[in-house]
Every structure is written in C-alpha cells, then in structure tokens.
Amino acid sequence: MTEEIFNKLAEAVVSGNKDEAVELSNKALEEGVDPYEAIIEGLAKGMEIVSDNYEKGTAFVPHLLIASNAMYGGMDVLTPHMKTEGAAKPSNVVIGTVEGDVHDIGKNLVKTMMTAGGFNLIDLGHDVPLEKFIETAKENQADVISMSALMTTTMVGMEKVIEMLQEDGLRDSLIVMVGGAPISEEFAEAIGADKTAPDALHASHWVKDAVSELPPSEERWSDEKINLSKIKYREILSKKKVKSKTDIGLETARQIIDEFESVGVKTKEEMSHADRSLAAMADKKVDRLPVYPLACGVLRKFADASYKDYALDPAKFAESAFLGAKYLDLDMFVGLIDLSATSADFGCKIKYPEDDTPSSEGHLDDYEKLEVPDVKEGTRAYELIKASKLAKDKLNKELGTPFVGFHEGPLLTLTQLMGADRVLMDMKTNPDVVLEAVQKCTDYICQVSEVFFEEDACDALCIDNLWSNNVIMGEDDYWKFDGKFVYDQHLPIFKKYDQPYIIHNCADAVHFDTQIKKFGTALYSYAYYEKSKDKGSQNYADLIPKYGDTCCMMGEVNPIEFMDNSPEGIQKIENDTEELLKGVLETLKENGMQSKYVMSTGCEVPPGGPLTGVKAMVDKVKELGPQFQKEIIG
Numbered sequence: 001m002t003e004e005i006f007n008k009l010a011e012a013v014v015s016g017n018k019d020e021a022v023e024l025s026n027k028a029l030e031e032g033v034d035p036y037e038a039i040i041e042g043l044a045k046g047m048e049i050v051s052d053n054y055e056k057g058t059a060f061v062p063h064l065l066i067a068s069n070a071m072y073g074g075m076d077v078l079t080p081h082m083k084t085e086g087a088a089k090p091s092n093v094v095i096g097t098v099e100g101d102v103h104d105i106g107k108n109l110v111k112t113m114m115t116a117g118g119f120n121l122i123d124l125g126h127d128v129p130l131e132k133f134i135e136t137a138k139e140n141q142a143d144v145i146s147m148s149a150l151m152t153t154t155m156v157g158m159e160k161v162i163e164m165l166q167e168d169g170l171r172d173s174l175i176v177m178v179g180g181a182p183i184s185e186e187f188a189e190a191i192g193a194d195k196t197a198p199d200a201l202h203a204s205h206w207v208k209d210a211v212s213e214l215p216p217s218e219e220r221w222s223d224e225k226i227n228l229s230k231i232k233y234r235e236i237l238s239k240k241k242v243k244s245k246t247d248i249g250l251e252t253a254r255q256i257i258d259e260f261e262s263v264g265v266k267t268k269e270e271m272s273h274a275d276r277s278l279a280a281m282a283d284k285k286v287d288r289l290p291v292y293p294l295a296c297g298v299l300r301k302f303a304d305a306s307y308k309d310y311a312l313d314p315a316k317f318a319e320s321a322f323l324g325a326k327y328l329d330l331d332m333f334v335g336l337i338d339l340s341a342t343s344a345d346f347g348c349k350i351k352y353p354e355d356d357t358p359s360s361e362g363h364l365d366d367y368e369k370l371e372v373p374d375v376k377e378g379t380r381a382y383e384l385i386k387a388s389k390l391a392k393d394k395l396n397k398e399l400g401t402p403f404v405g406f407h408e409g410p411l412l413t414l415t416q417l418m419g420a421d422r423v424l425m426d427m428k429t430n431p432d433v434v435l436e437a438v439q440k441c442t443d444y445i446c447q448v449s450e451v452f453f454e455e456d457a458c459d460a461l462c463i464d465n466l467w468s469n470n471v472i473m474g475e476d477d478y479w480k481f482d483g484k485f486v487y488d489q490h491l492p493i494f495k496k497y498d499q500p501y502i503i504h505n506c507a508d509a510v511h512f513d514t515q516i517k518k519f520g521t522a523l524y525s526y527a528y529y530e531k532s533k534d535k536g537s538q539n540y541a542d543l544i545p546k547y548g549d550t551c552c553m554m555g556e557v558n559p560i561e562f563m564d565n566s567p568e569g570i571q572k573i574e575n576d577t578e579e580l581l582k583g584v585l586e587t588l589k590e591n592g593m594q595s596k597y598v599m600s601t602g603c604e605v606p607p608g609g610p611l612t613g614v615k616a617m618v619d620k621v622k623e624l625g626p627q628f629q630k631e632i633i634g
C-alpha cells in the first residue's frame with residue numbers, strides 16, 4: 001500500500017499534476033505514511049525521473065517546471081507533519097545567481113533538485129549582491145552556498161564571495177558549490193570553490209554526499225574555528241595579487257585609436273564593406289568573407305560612454321557604433337543594446353546599471369492587463385529606432401558600413417515581461433492565457449519592425465528569436481508559442497518592405513528547420529557549443545550543407561574567449577578564426593558555394609571586456625581571407 005502511494009506520488013510529479021500530488025499527499029498522511037518518506041520515496045523520486053529525462057533530452061524546461069510545481073505542492077502538505085523531535089535538522093543551502101546576472105532557469109532547477117534531496121533552500125533569487133550571500137549564510141549558519149552564473153562577465157563574482165568568506169573566517173564553515181554553463185572544474189578549483197557539477201541532478205547528489213561528511217554545525221560555526229580560519233586565509237589573501245582597477249575596455253580602445261591614427265587602415269581592400277556583405281548574402285564573388293564579431297556594447301569604449309549612455313542616449317549609441325566600425329574596420333554593425341526594449345514599453349521595470357547591460361526586473365503580475373502600446377516618441381522602442389537611424393546614416397555615409405537594426409521577438413518580449421520561468425510553466429498550465437499575451441507582444445513587435453522600415457532606420461533588421469532552443473522547449477511548443485506568430489504575422493511585414501529576415505539566436509540546439517527553412521531566413525546568427533554537440537548543437541560543417549542554399553550563416557568563435565587579453569588568449573582567437581575561416585571556405589566549396597558566410601561570434605562579445613580580441617579576429621580575416629579565398633574557392 002505504502003509502495004503504491006509512493007509510486008503514485010512520483011507519477012503525479014512526473015506528469016506535473018499538482019492537484020493530484022496534493023491529494024495523494026493528504027491521503028498519505030491519512031494512511032499514516034511517514035511524511036519524510038513520502039517526500040523522498042515519492043515526490044523526490046518523481047523529480048529525479050523528470051530531471052533524468054531532461055538530461056537525456058526527452059523532457060524540456062516547461063515539463064521540469066510543472067513537475068517541480070507539483071513536487072512543491074505535495075511538500076507543502078507533508079512538510080508541516082514531519083517529525084522534528086530527534087530528527088536531523090535539514091541542512092541549509094543559500095542559493096542564488098550572482099550579481100549582474102539575471103539568468104535563473106538553471107539556478108531554479110538546482111534549487112528544485114536540492115529541495116528534492118531534502119535540503120532547506122534559502123533562495124536569494126537572481127542578480128544577488130555578493131555580500132548578501134555572506135550575510136544570509138551567517139544568519140542561517142548555512143551548510144552550503146550554491147552560486148550560479150551564466151555569463152563570463154558575472155562568474156568573477158563567485159570568486160569575490162569566496163574571498164569575502166575567507167576574510168570573515170567562514171570559508172571552512174560551509175561548502176561552496178558553483179555552477180552554470182561557463183563554469184568548468186578548473187575554474188571552480190582556481191577560485192577555491194569545493195565543486196561544480198554539470199547539471200542540477202549531479203549538483204544535488206554531490207552536495208548530499210559532501211554535507212554528510214561535514215563536522216557538526218556547532219563546531220564549524222564556533223568562534224574558535226572562525227578565528228583560526230581568519231588567520232589561515234589572511235596569508236593566502238595577502239598573497240593574492242591586488243587586482244588592477246584599470247578599465248580594460250577603455251585602455252584597449254585608446255591603444256587601438258593611437259595605432260589607427262598613426263598607420264590608418266593597414267590594408268587597402270578590393271571591396272567596400274557594404275558590397276562584400278551583400279555579395280556574401282547572395283553567394284556572389286567576394287575578395288574575402290565578411291567579418292563582424294558581434295561587438296555591440298563593447299564598442300562604446302571608443303566613445304568613452306557608459307553602458308547606460310550607450311543604451312539611452314541616441315547620440316552616444318551612434319558615436320559608439322561609428323567609432324567602433326571605423327577603428328576596427330568592421331564589415332557591419334548590429335545594433336544590439338539589450339533584450340528588454342519591447343518589454344519596457346509594456347510596463348516592465350528595467351534596471352539600467354551604469355556600466356552593465358540593462359535587464360528587466362520586477363516582472364508584471366497579470367497577463368490580462370497587458371495593453372499593446374503605440375510606437376511613439378517616449379517609448380523605448382522609438383528611442384531605439386531613433387538611435388539606429390542616427391547610427392545608420394553615419395555608418396553608411398562616412399564608412400560605407402551597413403547598419404543592422406535589432407529588437408526582440410514575441411516570446412522573448414513576453415518572457416522579459418512576465419519572467420521566463422513563469423511563462424514556460426504557464427505554457428503547460430494556462431496555455432490560452434499565454435497565447436493571448438504572445439499575440440499582444442506580436443502586435444507590438446510587428447509595429448516596431450514596421451517603424452524601423454518606415455523611418456529607414458536600418459539597412460536590415462535582426463530579430464532575437466531566442467526561445468527556439470531545444471534545451472529549453474520542444475519543437476511543438478516553440479511553434480505554438482512563438483514560431484507560428486512569427487510566421488503568420490511578423491514575416492509578412494518583412495515581405496511587405498522587401499527586407500530579408502535575419503535572426504540572432506545564441507541558444508544551444510536550435511529548431512533550425514523552423515527558424516531557417518520555414519521562415520525563409522536570409523541571415524542567421526548562431527552559437528555553437530562543442531560541449532553540447534551530442535545534445536544537438538551544430539557548427540558550420542553541419543549547418544552549411546543543410547541550410548547554405550537559402551541562408552547565410554553567421555557564427556561561431558566563442559565570445560567568452562574575448563575576455564582573455566593575454567598574448568595566449570589573443571593567439572587563441574587568431575587560431576580559432578583561422579581554423580573557422582579555412583573550414584568554412586572548404587565546406588562552402590564542397591557544397592558548390594563561394595561566400596555565403598559571415599565570420600562572427602556565437603553571441604555578443606562581452607561588453608565589459610577588452611577590444612584587443614575583436615581587433616585580432618578582424619585583422620586575421622583581413623590578413624588571410626583574400627589568400628584563402630583564392631586558394632580554396634579559386
């Protein structure tokens with residue numbers, strides 16, 4: 001009987017049926033089943049099954065979220081009845097995504113799996129000030145700090161938290177676990193963390209074992225231990241180099257400007273930027289492949305502008321784009337500022353840090369209250385269009401460089417507005433409400449594109465249709481909640497203005513057939529994750545043969561490399577650029593093509609990094625491109 005209830009509880013979680021999980025949990029209590037066992041053998045088992053399916057690629061994030069909702073529903077019923085007397089206190093885990101980083105889907109999965117593993121989770125959310133981890137750990141005499149970071153620009157915050165723990169003598173009082181896509185074992189070790197794990201399931205399993213080996217809490221948190229630890233780490237901390245406070249973006253921008261002013265553009269090239277870019281999109285003869293590392297915000301350093309100015313002051317934006325394109329001799333510029341311009345106009349609160357990418361925060365409560373705004377003076381979209389027009393005119397006139405406008409697609413607008421986790425879950429529990437909201441977002445983004453074209457504010461327009469990501473949702477859901485809206489309503493706007501459809505998607509395993517073949521996309525900016533190749537991430541060698549006949553692909557040097565300004569780091573960018581250039585040309589040739597590819601990065605070059613890598617990549621293509629073009633293509 002007990003076994004049967006456990007199995008049913010697990011099934012309720014697997015099917016994401018919260019009502020059933022609650023009902024069965026009540027039944028378990030009525031029948032005298034131990035609530036702790038019902039959680040561990042029933043609810044948590046179900047969560048492990050779904051999580052395992054996710055890792056195998058047979059379940060997606062919305063499924064994980066409804067399963068987790070069902071698990072929490074059952075736990076709310078069972079937890080108050082757990083025997084506390086004599087039972088071991090659950091270990092406290094302080095969890096959050098570090099400061100500057102709003103990515104929280106992975107962190108929430110880790111939270112769910114650790115909760116399923118029997119831990120008490122204290123969730124600080126995302127964009128968590130680093131001191132908050134320490135304060136909360138102290139308040140709760142925590143056993144574990146679990147930090148997530150999804151960006152190279154924010155992962156450094158994890159090291160700072162560890163240093164603060166060392167300074168306060170707390171490092172040995174708890175376990176520090178770090179994780180997220182850019183976090184490697186080497187990185188975790190180098191910053192002094194105890195462990196990282198590739199996914200939520202492994203994280204939860206590891207931490208369970210590690211906590212069982214910890215000495216008792218009173219011992220770890222005793223004054224004596226803390227004082228000894230302070231002494232131990234004082235020496236280690238003093239040996240650490242005082243990190244330089246120089247603005248590496250500004251410094252490298254100045255070096256590049258000085259070099260440019262003394263030598264100018266080194267090589268006189270056969271084609272103009274615009275002619276080369278247009279020829280490549282049409283697979284016509286070129287002197288070399290176009291090159292444009294997706295350097296957007298980082299170029300503001302040439303204009304000595306803060307990110308806030310780059311985002312909000314059209315003149316500063318145009319100046320940044322112009323100077324960047326001039327000093328680096330870029331073949332195009334993509335006007336990516338952040339991903340929240342359209343959601344801001346629906347009333348989403350946006351945080352504009354002085355020198356970091358803006359992000360949406362304080363999501364809206366009610367889908368039904370969404371009202372489609374008009375693109376007009378004062379809206380953020382209109383400001384973006386105005387800024388784009390200024391930049392386009394200057395780039396075209398003074399440099400002959402094309403300007404590509406940029407804004408968000410429908411589902412991205414909605415997730416920025418309402419929060420990604422919520423929308424992804426509501427797709428399963430409240431699909432009609434989500435569909436109605438996506439419709440409103442579609443109405444708005446169609447207007448925004450139309451005004452871009454009407455105002456002649458770009459040479460072409462790129463849309464961030466981010467959620468076509470097999471790691472996050474399956475093909476059917478993508479089509480239902482985003483693709484169909486793009487296909488039925490957004491694409492016709494591009495047709496009306498005779499404009500090519502351009503997509504930027506920095507996700508891992510994209511539904512390319514839909515986003516390229518079905519949409520008839522002309523230029524596709526993609527990312528490639530070697531680590532996720534077995535999960536569907538594809539590189540040029542996969543993509544050109546499949547889509548090269550209709551679409552010009554644009555990727556894939558890893559943007560994270562651009563943070564490393566050391567001679568070895570620059571050498572790596574040069575080597576990767578050379579390898580990509582050669583490989584792409586050979587693949588084009590094998591497939592009867594000659595130029596349909598733009599040498600680029602899989603996503604935006606980190607806006608807080610140096611500019612040296614961007615220059616190295618462009619220069620390498622300029623140096624080797626013409627020769628390779630002749631040798632390989634003929």
Ligand code: B1M
Nearest residue numbers: 101102103104106148151152179180181199200338506603
């Ligand atoms: Co952004 N984004 N994003 N994004 N985004 C990335 C992270 C990026 C890698 C894309 C790319 O370059 N190809 C890139 C960072 C590049 C870099 O490192 N420099 C990037 C960028 C640049 C940005 C913006 C700056 C874009 C812009 O505005 N110009 C902006 C950042 C804003 C900010 O944070 N200040 C931005 C915004 C967004 C959205 C808001 C639109 C959205 C996030 C929505 C949300 O989370 N609420 C978003 C998304 C969805 C992504 C990608 C496509 C997917 C991330 C994700 O949710 N993956 C991402 C590309 C990618 O990673 N493939 C990208 C699924 C999730 C389940 O996986 O979080 O990795 P993940 O968690 C895994 C494991 O890592 C592990 O377990 C989980 C699975 O079980 N794990 C742990 C996680 N934490 C762990 C902790 C552990 C152990 C394991 O121990 C403690």
